[in-house]
Amino acid sequence: MAEYEPVQDVIQADTLVVGGGIAGMTTTIETAELQKHVILVEKLPSIGGRVAGMNQYFPKLCPPTCGIEINLKRLRVNPYARVLTLTEVTEILGTPGDYTVTLTIKPRFVNEKCTSCGKCAEVCEIERENDFNYGLDKTKAIYLPHVMAYPNRYVVDPDFVNDAGMKKCVDACEYGAIDLEMKPRTIKAKVGAIVWATGWRPYDASKIDNLGFGKYKNVVTNVIMERMASKTGPSEGKIVRPSDQKEITKIGFVQCAGSRDENHLPYCSAVCCLASMKQATYIRERYPEAEIYLYYIDVRSPGRLEDFYVKMQDDQKLHFHRGKVGSIKENPENQNLILEAENTLTGEITKTEVDMAVLAIGMVPNTFDDKPPLDTKQDEFGFIVNNGGKGVIGTGTTLRPFEVSATVQDATGAALKAIIAGGKR
Numbered sequence: 001m002a003e004y005e006p007v008q009d010v011i012q013a014d015t016l017v018v019g020g021g022i023a024g025m026t027t028t029i030e031t032a033e034l035q036k037h038v039i040l041v042e043k044l045p046s047i048g049g050r051v052a053g054m055n056q057y058f059p060k061l062c063p064p065t066c067g068i069e070i071n072l073k074r075l076r077v078n079p080y081a082r083v084l085t086l087t088e089v090t091e092i093l094g095t096p097g098d099y100t101v102t103l104t105i106k107p108r109f110v111n112e113k114c115t116s117c118g119k120c121a122e123v124c125e126i127e128r129e130n131d132f133n134y135g136l137d138k139t140k141a142i143y144l145p146h147v148m149a150y151p152n153r154y155v156v157d158p159d160f161v162n163d164a165g166m167k168k169c170v171d172a173c174e175y176g177a178i179d180l181e182m183k184p185r186t187i188k189a190k191v192g193a194i195v196w197a198t199g200w201r202p203y204d205a206s207k208i209d210n211l212g213f214g215k216y217k218n219v220v221t222n223v224i225m226e227r228m229a230s231k232t233g234p235s236e237g238k239i240v241r242p243s244d245q246k247e248i249t250k251i252g253f254v255q256c257a258g259s260r261d262e263n264h265l266p267y268c269s270a271v272c273c274l275a276s277m278k279q280a281t282y283i284r285e286r287y288p289e290a291e292i293y294l295y296y297i298d299v300r301s302p303g304r305l306e307d308f309y310v311k312m313q314d315d316q317k318l319h320f321h322r323g324k325v326g327s328i329k330e331n332p333e334n335q336n337l338i339l340e341a342e343n344t345l346t347g348e349i350t351k352t353e354v355d356m357a358v359l360a361i362g363m364v365p366n367t368f369d370d371k372p373p374l375d376t377k378q379d380e381f382g383f384i385v386n387n388g389g390k391g392v393i394g395t396g397t398t399l400r401p402f403e404v405s406a407t408v409q410d411a412t413g414a415a416l417k418a419i420i421a422g423g424k425r
């Protein structure tokens with residue numbers, strides 16, 4: 001069944017999953033395939049989470065379409081799974097086996113008659129910042145969140161719903177799919193267990209004063225780099241520096257930008273070393289002569305991911321520099337960046353000029369400040385600490401920084417934990 005718009009004010013299921021990233025999708029599918037009823041709620045207009053925004057993912061360097069499409073197919077065909085987008089949990093009452101959850105559903109302003117033909121966006125003259133591309137480009141006020149969006153349905157930015165210019169879009173839709181009068185709804189879900197899979201967000205790089213993000217245009221972050229490299233991204237896969245759209249020839253990756261740092265994120269985000277090495281392959285594929293500098297404290301590539309690191313060392317123009325970048329300054333003449341670091345193997349202080357610098361920023365759990373509305377054990381950084389089925393069951397990157405395969409394994413386990421906890425009713 002999957003995409004779902006409840007007509008009733010009270011719905012029921014064995015498990016409620018909150019957050020439609022790879023963790024939430026996996027828990028939902030695994031639960032539904034065991035013929036247990038499951039509701040997945042996602043606050044954005046489409047599911048897929050951060051993985052949908054990647055260009056490719058390590059270690060196999062597949063595009064996100066591989067993993068996400070297969071999961072969407074499993075979801076769509078399963079009658080036990082229902083997906084509600086633009087939905088958030090506002091209250092949870094009860095105990096394991098018997099929860100009553102209040103769900104608030106925001107209006108999409110586009111109904112199920114939408115065929116995604118795009119004629120509404122073609123005529124639309126209102127533009128908004130494209131959050132999916134981290135503000136590097138714009139979409140129309142009525143837009144499809146991204147090419148893989150599920151549901152494959154347009155959405156109106158609520159900031160523009162009362163703008164007179166929207167009438168053009170309504171008139172252009174021959175199916176009568178745009179309804180600017182839609183209102184928010186509140187419904188109740190009666191469920192046996194709740195799995196919390198609200199994932200992560202990138203650490204705010206502008207807080208790291210010495211690295212120049214927000215001050216120098218050509219300092220970007222690793223998540224921005226994923227969108228730059230994507231064929232569906234703002235520069236259609238060309239890796240160009242923001243100041244002058246010049247394709248890069250020399251680039252620096254700054255590991256542990258804010259991570260393993262008492263002033264920012266004291267923990268290691270576990271994926272950033274591999275993510276930067278993966279991004280080095282994007283550069284190499286497009287620019288065979290480009291020089292790449294990767295500054296690290298020590299490379300963390302757990303388990304079999306070490307093979308990827310070893311393979312990357314064959315690239316003669318990828319220079320691994322042991323030592324943290326102390327400062328990034330801009331050369332005002334050409335807007336290049338000067339990366340200053342100590343080489344901790346030789347003791348030498350190096351200054352290297354590059355076209356663009358990519359900050360490998362870490363992962364902050366969304367539960368840091370958007371906590372489940374139920375007494376939930378969390379550590380000092382906001383990660384959920386599971387409590388034997390009592391309260392919500394955290395999964396994926398709400399528990400700790402994980403790469404996709406570890407997330408999927410954990411989320412499969414969460415499906416079973418929820419079935420056991422919910423069965424207590």
Ligand SMILES: Cc1cc2nc3c(=O)[nH]c(=O)nc-3n(C[C@H](O)[C@H](O)[C@H](O)COP(=O)(O)OP(=O)(O)OC[C@H]3O[C@@H](n4cnc5c(N)ncnc54)[C@H](O)[C@@H]3O)c2cc1C
Binds near residue numbers: 023
């Ligand atoms: C730069 C970078 C590159 C990476 N590259 C790779 C890679 O190549 N390979 C790899 O294996 N891993 C990679 N990762 C790690 C990967 O992104 C994570 O493993 C994955 O995103 C975890 O999925 P998740 O479902 O836990 O969280 P998310 O992907 O964050 O999904 C969480 C979902 O919950 C939704 N949500 C949030 N709050 C609420 C709420 N209150 N109510 C309802 N819904 C909510 C969000 O909108 C989102 O859809 C990378 C990470 C970084 C930082």
